[in-house]
Amino acid sequence: MIFKSGILFEFKEGLLISLKAIRSNKIRSVLTTLGIIIGVWAVITMSTAIKGINISFQNGVSSLGSDNLYIDKWAWFNNDIPWWELRNRKDITTRDFEKYKEQAKLPLAVAPTAFTRKSIKYKNRSVDFIMITGTTSGFLKTTNFTFSDGRFFNQLEGKGSRNVVVLGSSVAKKLFPHGGAVDSYIKIKGLKLKVVGVLAKQGSWVMGDFNPDNRAYLPIGYMFKYLRRESQGGVTIDVRSPSSAMVEQVKEEAIEILRRVRGLHYFEKNNFSINQQAGLLTTIDQTVGVIQIGGLFITGLALFVGAIGIMNIMFVSVKERTKEIGIRKAIGAKKRTILTQFISESAFICLLGGLIGLALALLTALIINQFMPTAIQADAVITAIVISILTGVISGLAPAYTAAKMDPVDALRYE
Amino acid sequence: MAKNIINIEHIAKIYQVGTEEVRALSDVSLRIDQNEYVAIMGPSGSGKSTLMNILGCLDTPTRGLYDFAGNNVSQMNDNQLAEIRNKEIGFVFQTFNLLPRSDSLHNVELPLIYAGMSSAERKEKAKIALEKVGLGDRMDHKPNELSGGQRQRVAIARALVANPSIILADEPTGNLDSKTGEDIMFLFNELHELGNTIILVTHEEYIAEHAARIIRLRDGLVESDAEINNRIIPKNNYNEV
Numbered sequence: 001m002i003f004k005s006g007i008l009f010e011f012k013e014g015l016l017i018s019l020k021a022i023r024s025n026k027i028r029s030v031l032t033t034l035g036i037i038i039g040v041w042a043v044i045t046m047s048t049a050i051k052g053i054n055i056s057f058q059n060g061v062s063s064l065g066s067d068n069l070y071i072d073k074w075a076w077f078n079n080d081i082p083w084w085e086l087r088n089r090k091d092i093t094t095r096d097f098e099k100y101k102e103q104a105k106l107p108l109a110v111a112p113t114a115f116t117r118k119s120i121k122y123k124n125r126s127v128d129f130i131m132i133t134g135t136t137s138g139f140l141k142t143t144n145f146t147f148s149d150g151r152f153f154n155q156l157e158g159k160g161s162r163n164v165v166v167l168g169s170s171v172a173k174k175l176f177p178h179g180g181a182v183d184s185y186i187k188i189k190g191l192k193l194k195v196v197g198v199l200a201k202q203g204s205w206v207m208g209d210f211n212p213d214n215r216a217y218l219p220i221g222y223m224f225k226y227l228r229r230e231s232q233g234g235v236t237i238d239v240r241s242p243s244s245a246m247v248e249q250v251k252e253e254a255i256e257i258l259r260r261v262r263g264l265h266y267f268e269k270n271n272f273s274i275n276q277q278a279g280l281l282t283t284i285d286q287t288v289g290v291i292q293i294g295g296l297f298i299t300g301l302a303l304f305v306g307a308i309g310i311m312n313i314m315f316v317s318v319k320e321r322t323k324e325i326g327i328r329k330a331i332g333a334k335k336r337t338i339l340t341q342f343i344s345e346s347a348f349i350c351l352l353g354g355l356i357g358l359a360l361a362l363l364t365a366l367i368i369n370q371f372m373p374t375a376i377q378a379d380a381v382i383t384a385i386v387i388s389i390l391t392g393v394i395s396g397l398a399p400a401y402t403a404a405k406m407d408p409v410d411a412l413r414y415e
Numbered sequence: 416m417a418k419n420i421i422n423i424e425h426i427a428k429i430y431q432v433g434t435e436e437v438r439a440l441s442d443v444s445l446r447i448d449q450n451e452y453v454a455i456m457g458p459s460g461s462g463k464s465t466l467m468n469i470l471g472c473l474d475t476p477t478r479g480l481y482d483f484a485g486n487n488v489s490q491m492n493d494n495q496l497a498e499i500r501n502k503e504i505g506f507v508f509q510t511f512n513l514l515p516r517s518d519s520l521h522n523v524e525l526p527l528i529y530a531g532m533s534s535a536e537r538k539e540k541a542k543i544a545l546e547k548v549g550l551g552d553r554m555d556h557k558p559n560e561l562s563g564g565q566r567q568r569v570a571i572a573r574a575l576v577a578n579p580s581i582i583l584a585d586e587p588t589g590n591l592d593s594k595t596g597e598d599i600m601f602l603f604n605e606l607h608e609l610g611n612t613i614i615l616v617t618h619e620e621y622i623a624e625h626a627a628r629i630i631r632l633r634d635g636l637v638e639s640d641a642e643i644n645n646r647i648i649p650k651n652n653y654n655e656v
Contacts, residue, residue: 013528021516327513328525329500331501331529332498332502332526333497334493335497336494337529408473409468409473
């Protein structure tokens with residue numbers, strides 16, 4: 001006779017026995033699995049969605065350009081300064097900008113920007129209350145913009161405050177669904193402006209107003225003349241440093257020049273802020289982090305409830321099969337054998353549920369992919385499998401132990 | 416002289432029920448040798464179930480010595496007892512105790528799974544055992560597709576398959592009509608003639624008289640222990656063997 005012994009053999013036989021048990025209790029197995037299916041589905045979908053959001057944010061932010069500084073009256077992310085202090089700061093003016101431009105030696109490009117919310121109309125179509133940026137022709141060099149059609153307005157048009165406009169890709173798509181934007185005239189507040197260029201798609205939906213796709217660009221002089229006064233909030237100075245290594249130096253220089261230009265004494269605090277995309281990234285990381293913890297906690301809870309369901313069913317199953325356990329023990333099953341049988345049964349149910357949940361999550365990811373770039377990765381598959389097996393083993397532990405320590409005489413007598 | 420298999424000396428089994436002590440067995444001593452055919456009899460409450468549980472290594476005595484083929488069973492732990500049950504004892508129960516959702520073949524091969532035998536080999540042995548009890552054509556039937564007599568024969572095949580030292584049958588005909596019971600008794604007789612040691616636990620005088628020796632219990636003590644001169648030799652009622 002060939003006797004094989006050891007854990008592996010027992011595990012294999014335990015698995016076969018549990019497979020049989022699962023197959024002969026189909027409805028119960030399906031119901032039990034449902035909890036795990038939903039749990040694993042929720043965990044994987046949530047982590048995939050979070051990854052997708054994160055990727056969207058990162059893409060969006062990097063389209064702003066990592067080497068850019070934004071000199072503004074407002075601090076974008078620094079919450080150390082109370083808001084009334086920010087409000088009481090003097091506006092940054094075009095005069096400040098001109099002085100800075102004159103004196104700054106390090107930046108690659110600088111441009112003033114001013115914003116206003118207006119509707120744009122073309123024939124019977126319109127886009128309502130989008131961010132319109134007033135700037136100079138130099139603005140283009142502070143960005144990584146690419147064009148699907150036309151060009152940015154040139155220096156002549158900029159300085160001359162001409163009625164020209166550059167549209168972001170989404171804006172152009174809404175106004176000119178069939179193309180032909182360039183050289184057409186759109187209307188803002190009833191004023192006619194000529195479209196000279198349409199941007200290619202730049203950013204991502206997560207950036208909202210920051211997204212160049214949802215913006216329009218026109219000469220800053222034109223804006224201050226017809227759309228908004230300079231005194232209503234001043235300008236922001238966009239500064240592009242020649243390289244990311246230079247960003248700090250550019251920043252130092254900017255602080256120095258602006259303090260001088262704005263006539264600050266040595267004891268006075270800066271009455272302007274130098275904002276950076278890095279600040280945005282930190283904020284995004286924090287936000288995503290919170291979403292992640294919250295999301296995983298909630299979905300983890302779903303999985304936990306599933307696990308309790310499994311445990312419950314396994315307890316019922318053990319009770320129901322008391323007689324069977326008695327028979328098996330009488331015939332020579334050891335404690336360990338019974339333990340292995342029930343744990344592998346619960347692990348197997350969970351694995352099954354996990355795989356189904358994973359399949360559903362993959363389907364969901366395909367759907368989410370319509371709205372944002374999702375990233376279901378190999379690690380999600382491995383996580384799903386590991387999580388479900390682990391859940392099975394842990395929730396099977398207590399019921400299996402109950403089964404294993406049953407007294408064979410009592411178990412056999414049980415009806 | 417035949418080889419001794421079971422040697423019990425002064426065993427007692429005392430249960431604690433609440434604050435009261437219940438003596439299921441007070442003082443029992445007996446020897447059973449190889450190829451004996453023994454019936455253990457007694458009214459309910461006599462301690463025969465307790466004795467059977469101890470003989471079957473399902474339970475251990477509170478005190479006294481139980482020697483099974485040279486192994487001191489009274490000192491064994493659960494795992495060692497499980498191993499003895501697996502290799503040395505074949506159980507046949509009144510209610511058959513088959514796994515309801517498994518077919519005959521799987522039921523019969525179960526002890527061999529726990530013995531750690533490879534799949535091909537144990538299937539082979541299980542088939543031989545089923546053929547021996549006349550159920551070669553019922554291997555893929557589940558218990559609910561079999562008659563009572565057939566179920567009991569599956570159970571006997573399961574008891575035989577690991578080639579144990581003793582077959583321990585607890586009221587094996589209790590759930591069967593008398594004709595089917597007779598068939599089962601014929602099978603036991605045959606197994607005995609093939610050299611198996613059989614211990615029959617019953618309260619039916621007629622069934623007990625198939626054995627060569629009857630041990631009678633009363634109130635946890637051995638009342639009598641005697642060979643039978645004119646034991647009943649059952650007739651072959653079925654044709655499969």
